[in-house]
Amino acid sequence: MSVESFISQRCHAVDASGIRKVFDLGAKLTDPINLSIGQPDFDVPDAAKAAAIEAIRSGRNGYTLTQGIPELRARIEAALIDEFGPLGDARVLVTSGVSGGILLSLMALLNPGDEVVCLDPYFVIYKHAVRLLGGVPVFVDTYPDFRLHPDRIEAAITPRTKVLILASPSNPTGVVLSAEEMKQAADIAERHNLILISDEIYCQLSYDGTAPSGWREARHRTLLLRGFSKSAGMTGWRLGYAAGPRPLIEAMTKLQQYTFVCAPSMVQYAGLAAMDVDITVHVDEFRARRKFVHGALRDYYEIVRPGGGFYFFPKVPDGYASATAFVERAIENGLLIIPGNVFSERDTHFRISYAAEQSVLHRGCDVLRRLARP
Numbered sequence: 001m002s003v004e005s006f007i008s009q010r011c012h013a014v015d016a017s018g019i020r021k022v023f024d025l026g027a028k029l030t031d032p033i034n035l036s037i038g039q040p041d042f043d044v045p046d047a048a049k050a051a052a053i054e055a056i057r058s059g060r061n062g063y064t065l066t067q068g069i070p071e072l073r074a075r076i077e078a079a080l081i082d083e084f085g086p087l088g089d090a091r092v093l094v095t096s097g098v099s100g101g102i103l104l105s106l107m108a109l110l111n112p113g114d115e116v117v118c119l120d121p122y123f124v125i126y127k128h129a130v131r132l133l134g135g136v137p138v139f140v141d142t143y144p145d146f147r148l149h150p151d152r153i154e155a156a157i158t159p160r161t162k163v164l165i166l167a168s169p170s171n172p173t174g175v176v177l178s179a180e181e182m183k184q185a186a187d188i189a190e191r192h193n194l195i196l197i198s199d200e201i202y203c204q205l206s207y208d209g210t211a212p213s214g215w216r217e218a219r220h221r222t223l224l225l226r227g228f229s230k231s232a233g234m235t236g237w238r239l240g241y242a243a244g245p246r247p248l249i250e251a252m253t254k255l256q257q258y259t260f261v262c263a264p265s266m267v268q269y270a271g272l273a274a275m276d277v278d279i280t281v282h283v284d285e286f287r288a289r290r291k292f293v294h295g296a297l298r299d300y301y302e303i304v305r306p307g308g309g310f311y312f313f314p315k316v317p318d319g320y321a322s323a324t325a326f327v328e329r330a331i332e333n334g335l336l337i338i339p340g341n342v343f344s345e346r347d348t349h350f351r352i353s354y355a356a357e358q359s360v361l362h363r364g365c366d367v368l369r370r371l372a373r374p
C-alpha cells in the first residue's frame, strides 16, 4: 500500500516545485548571500515580547473568543476609525496571519468554478488557496510596469468572476497603487458586482508617503486584510486581521471556529502592544536600502522602482533562457534569489528581498552586476 495514493486531488493541484528547487540548490551553499527572505530582518519589538511573556505568565493560555480578544479588536477598530472614519456596518476578525484571512475569506466566498482575478505577479498563496477551494484563479498580466490596468482586468472578467484580489504594496514587485488606481479597482468591483480583497500587509512599509488603502472607496464590498508579520517582525507568531462587511466577517468567523479556532492567545496580547510601537526607524532603514539597491542595479537591469515592501522584481537580462536558468546561475555564484515563476505565469523576472544587512546587499548587488552581462 502506498500512502501517496491517498493524497487528495486537491493537494495535487498545488505545485511547490519551483520554490523547492531554489531551496534545494541553496541548501548546498555554505555561506549564501541570501536575498530570498520574505520577512523583515528586525526583531519583534520589546513591548510585544514583554506582553506575550506577561500573557503566558498570567495564565492567558486558553482559547480566546473566535473573533479575537476584545481589547485587540477594540484597538484595531479605533485605528480603523482614525484612518477611515466611522465603521458603520463593518466588522473586525482577528486571524492567524493574513494567510489565515486569505484562506477564510476565499472559503467563505467561493463555490466550485468561481473565478478570482489576481494581478500577475501575485502573492503566491492566492493562486494555490483559490485552487485548493475549487475556484479558478484568473491572471491579469501587469508587466512591465506592474500597475493596475483596468482595461486588462475588464477583459478578464466573466459571469463566473466573484473576487478581485490585489496587494499594495505588492509582493513581489513592491509597487504601491495610487489612490486613483484603488478607485479604479473599486469601480470595477462595483460595475461587475465583485468582492474586492485588499491585502495591505505591507501598508506600514511605504517609502514615498502613505500607501492608499483599498478600503476607502467601495467599503461595502471590500475586505481589508492587514497583519503584524511585516510591520512588527512577527512572521512566526501568526497574527493578522480582516475588516469588512458584516455578512462576510460573520461567515469567516464561523469558519475560523471550525478551523483555526482562534489566533494564538499570547500573540494577540503581543499584537495589542505592537500597535503602539513606532516603526519609523525600520521604515527609514528600508527606504535607504531601496535607494542603495536601486542605485546599484538600475543601469544593469530593467527595474521598476518600488514604493513599498522590501522587494525588487527586475527583469532577467537577455541571454538567459528563463528566470529559473538565471537563478541557477546566481546560486552557482553564491546568491539566493527567487525566480519569477513562483509569483507569476511568466518566468522572466526575479525577486530580490532587501530585508538583509547592508554588507549582504553589497555582496548581492556585486554578483547581480556581474551576471547582468551573460
Ligand SMILES: Cc1ncc(COP(=O)(O)O)c(C=O)c1O
Pocket: 038, 096, 097, 098, 099, 100, 123, 167, 170, 171, 199, 201, 227, 228, 229, 235, 238, 239, 240
Ligand atoms: C502580500 C502578502 N500577503 C500575505 C502574506 C502572509 O502574511 P502572514 O504572515 O500574515 O500570513 C504575505 C507574506 O509574505 C505577503 O507577502
